[in-house]
Amino acid sequence: MRPSKRDEILAAAKRVVQREGVTTLTYESVAAEAGLTKGGLLYHFPSREDLLLALHTHVAAEWEQAMEAEAGAPAEEITEDQRFAAYTRLSQNPERAELILQLEASENPEANEVWERVYRAWAPEPPSAEDLSDGAKLQAFIARLAADGLWFYEALSSQPLDPAVREQTIEAIIRLASPAEGAPETPDDGA
Template structure:
């Protein structure tokens, strides 16, 4: 059983049943492995949650990196909208909701600090770039909790105009 399959099973459980449904036994059952098979990859529930958070960060970093844009902010914006359109942002709410321990979210806080400061000196208008990056954060929140309340294409166009 591969690590990503176990993380997928955990995310599905979180989405279906919430934090109370995230048990090692339930993840193992959902993934079709023994609890020992799960424990081979993740020493416990905290390690499983850490794995999900680390994967979220790595996935978004890869998405930003894959964009063919002249500035980091434009790449960040494009990656955000790609994540919204593909449904990837659902994972954010699900996984961060599982991390009841503030310490488990430390890697995500560090990644967000990096995402909000990376390359600002290279941007044509750093304050506007920060506003666009912050707007992306709001977009993540709305897209995960109330996806039907906005015209994403119009918001995307307007944010691009700001840049």
């Protein structure tokens, strides 16, 4: 199936952001990357803001589709632990464009909501003050912070992790989110 012009434009916009950042995202830069005219872009995206919001939506949807593929089902059809495992595995080695767009979204409520919807579906949310008595909710959120921290480390470090170290770290973070399943059994004192 041939991708639509709109999808081709968004893929080109993502490549521009990947290479040069959000500030260089202009009709001219995207038109040149997509091999289209500026008028062709205006037909699909009447303003730069429309283009940028569509790009946030497009990239967030790609990330969510990858998590669904990793988990084997959409978020609403699997457990919290399965969602978080997919989130943790797929949030590693992000493309530069994903990181840049997510950072840029923090300044734009509409774009931020696009990413927050994905986070709410796949990652543990911060516990409320009332939830603090539930250690499991706090521990699941700490695991999310560890996954996000690994994501930022991998995105920003000039020394990538050895694949075996990365895999062991990912599995440890996943176990941290649901300690009951991965916790070692304690020996009986009466034995």
